[in-house]
Amino acid sequence: MNENQNMPDLAIAKKLGLTEDEFDRILEIMGRHPNFTELSIFAVMWSEHCSYKNSIKYLKTLPNKGKHLLVEAGEENAGLVDIGDGLGCAFKIESHNHPSAIEPYQGAATGVGGIHRDIFTMGARPIAALNSLRFGDVERPHTRHLVRGVVKGIGDYGNCLGVPTIGGEVYFNDCYNQNILVNAMSVGTVKEGDTVSAIADGPGNPIFIVGSATGKDGIHGATFASADLSEDSVDDLPAVQVGDPFQEKLLLEASLEAIQTGSIVGMQDMGAAGITCSTSEMSAKSGTGMKINLDKVPTRQDNMEPFEILLSESQERMLIVCKKGEEEKLLKVFDKWDLECEEIGEVTDNGHVEFWHKGKIVADVPADPLVLGGGAPVYDREYEEATYYSQLIDYTEDRIDAPTDYVSAAKNLMTSPSLVSKRWIYEQYDHTVRINNMGTNQASDAAVIRVKGTSKALAMSVDCNSDFVYADPYIGGMIAVSEAARNVVCSGAQPVAITNCLNFGNPYNKEVYWQFVHVIKGMSEACRRFETPVTGGNVSFYNQTELDGKVEPVKPTPVIGMLGILEHTDDYLTSSFRNEGDLIVMIGKEIFDLNNSQYLSWHHGITDSKAPYFSLEDEYDVQQTVYEANKLKLLESAHDISDGGLFTNLLESCLENNMGAKITYNPPVRMDSFLFGESQSRIIVSIKPENLDKLHNISNQNSVPIQQIGIVEKSSILVNEIDFGPVSEWKELYNDLLGKKLEQ
DSSP: OOTTSOOOOHHHHHHTTOOHHHHHHHHHHHTSOOOHHHHHHHHHHTSHHHHOTTTHHHHTTSOOOOTTBSSOTTSSSSEEEEEETTEEEEEEEEEOHHHHHHSHHHHHHHHHHHHHHHHHTTTOEEEEEEEEEEEOOTTSHHHHHHHHHHHHHHHHHHHHHTOOEEEEEEEEOGGGSSSOEEEEEEEEEEETTOOOOSOOOSTTOEEEEEESOBOSTTTTHHHHTTSOEETTGGGGGGGSOOOOHHHHHHHHHHHHHHHHTTOEEEEEEOOTTHHHHHHHHHHHHHTOEEEEEGGGSOBSSTTOOHHHHHHOOOSSEEEEEEOTTOHHHHHHHHHHTTOEEEEEEEEESSSEEEEEETTEEEEEEESGGGSTTTTSOOOOOOOOOOTTGGGOBOOOGGGSOOOSOHHHHHHHHTTOTTTSOOHHHHTTSOOOGGGOBTTTTSOOSSEEEEOTTSSOEEEEEEEOOHHHHHHOHHHHHHHHHHHHHHHHHHTTOEEEEEEEEEEOSOTTSHHHHHHHHHHHHHHHHHHHHHTOOEEEEEEEOOOEEEETTEEEEOOOEEEEEEEEEESSGGGOOOSSOOSTTOEEEEESOOOOOOTTOHIIIIITOOOOBOOOOOOHHHHHHHHHHHHHHHHTTOOSEEEEOOTTHHHHHHHHHHHTTTEEEEEOOOOSSOHHHHHHOOOSSOEEEEEOGGGHHHHHHHHHHTTOOEEEEEEEEESEEEETTEEEEEHHHHHHHHHHHHHHHHTO
C-alpha cells in the first residue's frame, strides 16, 4: 500500500456521500483505515445509484419469475425473455436525469448510449429504442432549452448508431421545471446460445478494456446521480459524460463479432462507476477477484490519478474476460474495427480487486462487500402518509360548472402540451432505419417492430401518469402497469414482461418514501395479475430541486416499459379509424370519472383531486376481451381512453386517415364527464356491423359490458347535438401547437 497517501477521515467520507455508520462499516470490512482511492471506491459503489441501498428491500418483493423469462431480475445487465423460434429478447430502461438537467444534449445522448450497451453486452443486437421524458412549463425559456437539447441528444446518438427510436411519451408539469426526467429504453434480439454473462470465471484468464480511452468526464457520476440538484449543481458538469455514437457503433459490431469467436468468458459495460463497478461486480458474481494494472488503461489526459481512472464514466468502454491462450482472436476482431483493446490485468482467486499504479498497489478491496447482494448496506427508511393525501377531493361533476361551450372547452384542452402531438420531437428521430417498424404507415397504441427471420413482432410501450401516482401511489402504480399492458394489447400483442424506471424524490423524505413503498405494492399486484414479471430496471431517487431554500420533489413517476409478443404480424392492430360505416364501440364499464383528468387540471385549474376510478379485475377482463376479439379478426382498430378522455381518443383515432366520428349515445352523466373524464379500463374499438354480435359473445364470456356509441363517418366529429367541426381543423392545432412553442 502506498504509505504516502493520507488516510481520509470521517469528514472526507461524508463529502464523498458516505454516512458515519457506513464509514465505520468500511473500517470493519477492511480491518484497517482505507486510503482515499479505496474510500472513493466504497463511496461510489455504495451510492444509491449503484447499490439500491434504499430500495432493494422493496424491489425484491416485485414478481420476478415467469414462463417467458430466461433470467431473473438482477442476474444480467438486462432482462431476457424467450420469444420463440430460438430467439431471446433483451430489454431494459434506465434514467439519465441529473446529467440531462445540467447538460441536456450529452446527458440524453449518453443515456441512450449506455442503455444500448447494456443490451449488446449480453450478445443481443439492439433493434429498437424508446424514451419517456418529463419537462417543466413549456412557456419557460429554460424548459424549451432543455427540450431542444434532450431531443437532439437522443436523435443524434440513436440516428448515428442505426437503431430506430420507435416509441415513447412526453409530459409537461411544473414539478419538473429544474429536475427533468430522461428515461431511455433499449430492446434487442439474440439467438439462443449467443448470450454472454457479466462474469469473471477462471483465475489466470486475462482481462481487457476495449473501446474508448478513459478521460476525466463522468468522475463521480454515480454519486452525482445520488444527490439532490441545487442551484450549484452546474458546478458538477464534469460528472456528465461525453458520448461518441460513431465509436459506439464500432463497439457494437466488434463486440457481437468477438462473441462469435467463443473466446469471451464474460463481458460488462462500463457504466456507472466505470472500471470500479465492472471489476467488482464481475468478480463478486463469480466469487473470484482481479488484479488490474492502471498503467495499462488507455487515457485521454496525462497524469490521471488512480481514483480518476477508476471512477471515470467515460463512455463506449467494455471490460472483457478472455479465455487464456485465445487473446489473439480477441485482439484481431477489435483491431479490424480500429478499436483499442488493451490487456490490463487477470482474474485471481482471492476475492479481492487489486489496483496497481506505477509499480505500487493503490487499492485492495474485497469485491463482494462492494456490491448489491454482498456487503453493500440495505436500508428500510421510515415513511409516513403524505400530508396532502387526506386533503384530496373527489370532484364529482356537481362540484364544477359545466362548460357553456363544449367546442371551446375541447379546443382549450388541445392547448395542453401534454395532450397534443409530439411530432416535432419524434420527427427528429430516425424511426424507419432497418425498415422493421410496423408503425411507420399506420400507428398503434404501442410501438411494434418485426422480428427478422420470423413471422413474429414485438410490441413495446412506456407509460406512467404521474398525476395519478401522486394522487394515490398504490392505485397509480397499478394503473402505470395496466396502461402499458393496455397499449400493448391494443396493438394486438400479448404482454409478457416489464422493465421499470422508478423516479422519485429524496428517500430520506418520509412522505417520498411512503410514495415509493405504495407504488411498489401497486406495481406488484398488477404484474401478478397480468403475469408480466419484472426483469429489472432502475431506481432514480433524489429527483428534486432546491431553490431559495425550498425543496420540491418531482411527482412520483414509475415509468413502466412493457414488452409484448405478436405471434404473427397479421395480428397487428392499429389505433386509427379506417372505414366509413364501421361501428364505434366502447369496451368497459360506463364510469365517467373527472378526477385527475387533464380537463379538470388544465381547463379548471383544479390540481387537488383524487385518482380516477380503477379496478384491476375490470382492467384485466377488458384487455382479455380486446385480445381475444382481435385474434378472431373482429376489430378494425383499438385505442384506449387515457389522457384527455373520450374526446382525445376520438380525435386521435380520426386524424391519421382523415376520418370522422358521429357519436349518438346518451350517457348517464353530464357531457363534460362523458367527453373528458379519464376513468381507466376502457377501450374504444371500431368494427364492421356484422361483427357486433360476435364481439358481444366474447364480452359476455368475460363479463365485460360493451356499448355501441357511434359510427365512423367522414370529415367531422359530432357528439349528439354538438358539432365539433372538420377533423382537418383539429389536425392543424393538434400537430403544430407544441412545435410552435418549442421554436419560440
